[in-house]
Amino acid sequence: MQSIPMTVRGEQLLRDELNHLKSVVRPQIVADIADAREHGDLKENAEYHAAREQQGFCEGRIQEIEAKLSTSQVIDVTKIENNGKVIFGTTVTICNVDTDEELKYRIVGDDEADIKSNLISVNSPIARGLIGKELDDTANIQTPNGAVEFEIIEVEYL
CATH class of the missing domain: 1.10.287.180 (Transcription elongation factor, GreA/GreB, N-terminal domain)
Incomplete structure (x- = not known):
């Protein structure tokens, strides 16, 4: 299981x-x-x-x-040392490279996901594109309008 x-x-x-x-x-x-x-x-x-x-x-x-x-x-990410790596439970601030728009998401389990509260599922395309990346990395995320490049500008273990 x-x-x-x-x-x-x-x-x-x-x-x-x-x-x-x-x-x-x-x-x-x-x-x-x-x-x-x-x-x-x-x-x-x-x-x-x-x-x-x-x-x-x-x-x-x-x-x-x-x-x-x-x-x-x-x-519990608060018990893990913050090394700047995006993992399950972290709060990530990303910046759209083309528009300079900043977005902040917390990566959570499927049951907790609530896009209105900026809680995204670990299985969402955005989270899958960010997990494993580190601070200052860029991530190409597939959206309905095509691939969008984001820069990771903050990783918090809250």
């Missing part, structure tokens, strides 16, 4: 979601099913079927999170 890279924050977010599902959502669904059962005939009881469907989604998500956590490899 392949391990899933995850930041400390990513692991905590998954653990929080798992706890919420088990302690809040699951008991609520059980109560909803019990209420719906009291309404009589289960064949034509929409509330019962909706609650059972919710239960299936909830249990599926619990299993998914537990599987991810059991195979996760938590990487």
Whole structure:
């Protein structure tokens, strides 16, 4: 089984979601099913079927999170010496060589990725193009509009 890279924050977010599902959502669904059962005939009881469907989604998500956590490899870049190399978990500031536009991204696991928060998946084309590079290196990143050259101007281990 392949391990899933995850930041400390990513692991905590998954653990929080798992706890919420088990302690809040699951008991609520059980109560909803019990209420719906009291309404009589289960064949034509929409509330019962909706609650059972919710239960299936909830249990599926619990299993998914537990599987991810059991195979996760938590990487805390704050405990790694910053040698200027772009690795999983680092925050990278890059500059578009053609436009001088600066962009800042943190390379995270798939579950944590959120482009609006500048969190990019380790499996994204940008991250794949940056990982292994070092401060002041240039990286050619394939974008929908063709290859773009970026210079790495800062690498932070936050």
